[in-house]
Amino acid sequence: MQLYRTTQGFFVSRTDGMHRLPDTDWDALWNREDLTGYLEAVTAPAELPGASEWLAPIGTQEVWAAGVTYFRSRTARMEESKDAGGGTFYDRVYEAERPEIFFKATPQRVIAPGGAMHLRSDSKWMVPEPELTLAINARGEIIGYTAGNDLSCRDIEGENPLYLPQAKCFAGCASVGPCVRIQKATPGAETRIHLVIERAGAAAFEGETTLAQLKRTPEELAGFLYRDNCFNQGTYLMTGTGIVPEDDFTLQSGDLVKITIDGVGTLANVMG
Numbered sequence: 001m002q003l004y005r006t007t008q009g010f011f012v013s014r015t016d017g018m019h020r021l022p023d024t025d026w027d028a029l030w031n032r033e034d035l036t037g038y039l040e041a042v043t044a045p046a047e048l049p050g051a052s053e054w055l056a057p058i059g060t061q062e063v064w065a066a067g068v069t070y071f072r073s074r075t076a077r078m079e080e081s082k083d084a085g086g087g088t089f090y091d092r093v094y095e096a097e098r099p100e101i102f103f104k105a106t107p108q109r110v111i112a113p114g115g116a117m118h119l120r121s122d123s124k125w126m127v128p129e130p131e132l133t134l135a136i137n138a139r140g141e142i143i144g145y146t147a148g149n150d151l152s153c154r155d156i157e158g159e160n161p162l163y164l165p166q167a168k169c170f171a172g173c174a175s176v177g178p179c180v181r182i183q184k185a186t187p188g189a190e191t192r193i194h195l196v197i198e199r200a201g202a203a204a205f206e207g208e209t210t211l212a213q214l215k216r217t218p219e220e221l222a223g224f225l226y227r228d229n230c231f232n233q234g235t236y237l238m239t240g241t242g243i244v245p246e247d248d249f250t251l252q253s254g255d256l257v258k259i260t261i262d263g264v265g266t267l268a269n270v271m272g
Helices: 026-030 035-041 071-084 087-095 154-159 161-168 218-226
Strands: 002-006 009-014 017-020 062-067 100-105 130-136 142-150 174-182 192-199 202-210 235-238 256-261 265-271
Touching: 009 035, 035 174, 062 218, 100 161, 100 218, 130 174, 130 192, 130 218, 130 256, 142 218, 142 235, 142 256, 142 265, 154 161, 174 265, 218 235
Parallel strands: 062 235
Antiparallel strands: 002 009, 002 174, 009 017, 062 100, 130 142, 130 235, 142 174, 192 202, 192 256, 256 265
């Protein structure tokens, strides 16, 4: 099932068609005891509003992220930070028991599908990071997943690993959507993540990976995030990227970034 948040309310897509939910509180819906059973029981056939009316599927949830969970990300992080002496940090965290987990965005910093994300004025090397993003309720249960864009400043992070918060968290730094795939089972290793960056109507970069390349399980990452922590309304957790453009590539204003994940659809955002 796919759960949508729109300007006209909440909708669920099932095998028997689209249904409108009576709910008006996203946080309460997110944290229902048996969300799957509830969504299966809704009987209110309706047409999903057009994509221009889709909102980010988020209420008061924070967005967190895990880093260096793919070998490609490890390699890129080591390369970008070698001049600052931080290259070995990323190799060590890739192999460590404890993952890298960091705060990414408040809901106010999350851009809706189709909206414009923000390119930092003091960064000259920015890339999108397409990520399977876990939807987790207040009890620490993974209720589903979506697509996420962990927009990142590689030059700021590479200058000094301690600059990670500035490289990751700023106005318009994240996007999730277009919907939440509600399912209890973890997505299979064959699940594909595809990225294309369009510039002036043509593909400037394109890449693809699968969850088979993810070193840590979603359950492991969620467990570390919730360890000695609390999220009263639940949270999102981006699980890292396995697709990183070449070192000479940086986003430009007007670029269109499309992230497609099996079972979710395509999250598209323009860079502003």
